Amino acid sequence: MHILIVDDEVLARQRLIKLLAKLGYDVVSEAENGEQALSAVESLDPDIVFMDVKMPGVDGVEAARSIAELDEPPAIIFCTAYDEYALQAIDAQAVGYIVKPVHEEQLSEILQKAQRVNKLQRAVLSGSIDTTIKRKHISAKTRKGIELIAIEDIYCFIADQKYVTVMHCNGETLIDDTLKELENELASGFLRVHRNALISIDCIVGLERTNAGHFEVVLKNTDFRPMVSRRHLSTVKSVVSSL
Numbered sequence: 183m184h185i186l187i188v189d190d191e192v193l194a195r196q197r198l199i200k201l202l203a204k205l206g207y208d209v210v211s212e213a214e215n216g217e218q219a220l221s222a223v224e225s226l227d228p229d230i231v232f233m234d235v236k237m238p239g240v241d242g243v244e245a246a247r248s249i250a251e252l253d254e255p256p257a258i259i260f261c262t263a264y265d266e267y268a269l270q271a272i273d274a275q276a277v278g279y280i281v282k283p284v285h286e287e288q289l290s291e292i293l294q295k296a297q298r299v300n301k302l303q304r305a306v307l308s309g310s311i312d313t314t315i316k317r318k319h320i321s322a323k324t325r326k327g328i329e330l331i332a333i334e335d336i337y338c339f340i341a342d343q344k345y346v347t348v349m350h351c352n353g354e355t356l357i358d359d360t361l362k363e364l365e366n367e368l369a370s371g372f373l374r375v376h377r378n379a380l381i382s383i384d385c386i387v388g389l390e391r392t393n394a395g396h397f398e399v400v401l402k403n404t405d406f407r408p409m410v411s412r413r414h415l416s417t418v419k420s421v422v423s424s425l
Contacts, residue, residue, distance in 0.1 A: 183207055183208065183229045183230060183293075183297065184208055184210045184226070184227075184229050184230075184412055185207055185208065185209050185228055185230045185231070185232065186209075186210060186211050186213065186219065186222050186223065186226065186228040186230070186231045187211075187231075188212075188213040188214075188215070188219040188222075188232065188233045188234055188237070188242065189212075189214070189232075189234040189237070189261070190215060190234065190236075190237045190238060191234075194234070194282065195212050197283070198232060198261065198289075199212075201284060201286055201289050202289070204286065205286065205293065210226050210228055210412075211226055211228075215237045215245075216237060216239060216240025216241055216242060216244055216248075217245075219231065219240075220240070220245055220248055220249065223249055223252070223255075223256060224377070226412075227256075227411040227412060227413045228413075229257065229413055230256055230257045230259060230293070231246075231249065231256050231257070231258050231259070232259050232261045233258055233259065233260050233261065233276075234260075234262055235262040235264060236262065236263075236264065242262070246260070246275070250275040252377065253341070253360060253362040253365075253377065254362065254374070254377050255275075257277045257296040257297075258275065259278040259279070259280065259292055259293075260276050260279045260280070261280050261284060262281065262282065263281065263282045264281070277295060277296045278292040278296060318332065319331060319332055320336065320348055321357075322355045322356065322357045323358070324355065329355060331350050331352075331355060332350075333368070333371070334384075335350045335351045335352065336348055336350045336382055337349045337350060337351075337381065337382055337385050337401050337402075337404050337406065338379060338381040338382060338401065338406070338408055339372070339380040340408070341360075341361040341377075341379070346358075346359060346360065346361055346364070349404065349406060351403060361378070361380055365380055368380070371383055371384065373386075373417070373418065373421055374414060375408055375409075375410045375418050376408060376409055376410060376411040376414060377411060379408040379409070381399055381401065382401075383421065384402075385401045385403070385404075386399060386400070386401065386402075386422060386425060387400040387401060387402055388400045389410070389418060389422045390407070396409055396410070397409070397410040397418070398410065399418065399422075
């Protein structure tokens, strides 16, 4: 589990880091305010974010609401010296709320709760929900009218802010679908490898590590190599090894 700590107080961050290390968790980064938190979530793709509430600039509640709107948000746990923000925490879709000073037993319990798989996730993982691909084409509105892109011709979908680009054998096309919608519908044939990338399993050739230490997926018939985030690396390795 990769964890991001957001708090404007250095001592508070250090105390939480020590407690998490004692419990065997990896803190990937720290942030001092909501703006830094949003940037860190985008670049580091943590699994869990411990978020203070009262911070200068963008506060914790506002930052948590923005994070919750992402296609694949991390779990948010509010960690604050104040106990009157519980309702706002629920509104921001936080999975937990703890009041400082944090204690080891309390921290362990809330981390276990954050990792708990819910009923819908269990259904998808067990295969009891039908995840077969329903459509044969992706439609896109272009200057030529409606363009149909065959699913079998698609290498990957790449999200950039509000836009999603389909990379296929005939080029690149912008579409209106969100990456989350595509992931839900095309789950049996496409694999999420990063917050911003969904790739065709049939197009996977292998996995390579860059000089910078990042992993990239090698795809058939294209030089484009989507980066794999740490959150998805174990799943991607498992899929690659089974090919």
